[in-house]
Amino acid sequence: MSLERQLAASGPKTGMLTKPTLPTNGGLPTNGGTYQAHGSEHHGPHLSPWPLVLSAGVTMTLLGLFFGAGILILGLVTFIASLVGWGWEDLKERFHVTIEALGETWPFQRIENHTLAIWTFVFGEIGLFGPLFMAYFFVRANSAITGFLWPLPGQLHSITIGAVNTVLLFTSGLTMSLALIAARRGEQQALKYSLLATFILAFLFMVIKGFEWSELFAEGITFGTDIAASLYFVITGVHGAHIIAGLIALVYLITKAFKGGFTPQKHVGVEVFAIYWGMVDAMWMFIFPLFYLV
Structure with a gap:
């Protein structure tokens, strides 16, 4: 008997290197090193139009800041509609497919894709708020040269109202942290109540901010x-636009929480939003003293 026939008859031995068999249905290797066939999970279509719609909404909103209220309103409506549509489709679990691991993952092999994405987003937001704060510091530093008299603390903005909003927003950060802890522990009631409390506190913040803006408009103080x-x-x-986006996201999280969609093993949505909300709180830590206290 030839050597090839003897090896074939003996079968695979422990420790012997064997060549993996590729599936015939076009599968690709997954994170565990095995192959997952395409189409083996039936969660509906994998493509969604909402990320593209969201991008269009953001683009129109930014253009509206320069070209008129009509484009601005259309952009905001498109942006909000994309968030609602995206969240609604996720609640239906249309996109739960196996993540295919292609290429080297270092140094992020222990980081969830969603967590890495939200941290990337947060650093991008620093690039958004950073120039705005730099513009503020530039104007304040040169006010003596230009002769512009910057308003004294309490002259233009009520310190009391600003302090109340600060307490509301920072307390919402606390309740969001409690929601994340509850999700990790599987405490469903605590998760629901914490998310509801976060929504109510953030909503009250925006109500007070809207009142503050309307008072300024009534006094003839506008953008120009x-x-x-x-x-x-x-x-x-x-900053308020980020809170409005957070309120929309909270509606999605609350709805999913009441449907029992979060478990100790599956709560990435709560974790991602907690990081986002921490960024919103951090931005207000700069806004409140800069405009209300100095």
Whole structure:
């Protein structure tokens, strides 16, 4: 008997290197080193139009800041609709497919894809808020040269209202942290109540901020009044837009929590939003003292 026939008859031995057999249905290797066939999970279509719609909404919103309220409103509506549609489809679990591991993952092999994505987003937001704060510091540093008199603390913005909003927003950060702890422990009731508390506190923050803006408009202080007013409306407006986006995301999280969609092993949505909400709180740590206290 030839050597090839003897090896074939004996079968695979322990420790022998064998060549993996590729599936015939076009599968690819997954994180565990095995092959997962395409189409083996039936969760509906894998493609979604909402990321593209969201990008279009953001683009129109930014263009609307320069070309008129019509484009701005259309962009905001498109942006909000994309978030609602995306969340609704996720609640239906349309996109739960095996993540295919292609190429080297170092140094992120122990980091969830969603966690890495939200941290990348946070650093991008630093690139958004950073120039706005730098513009503020540039104007303040040169106010003596230009002769512009910056408003004194409490002259333009109520310190009391700003302090109340600070307490509300920072408390919402605490309740969001409690929601994450509850999700990790599998405490469903605590998760629901913490998410609801976060939503209520953030909503109250926006109500007070809207009242604050309306009071300024009633006094004739608008975007074009002076550089101090322009910086205030732009920076607090961008921050407020992030809170509105967070409120929409919280509606999705609360709905999923009440459906029992989060477990100790499956709560990435809560963790991602907790990171995002921490960034929103951190930005307010700069906004409050810069416009209300100094």
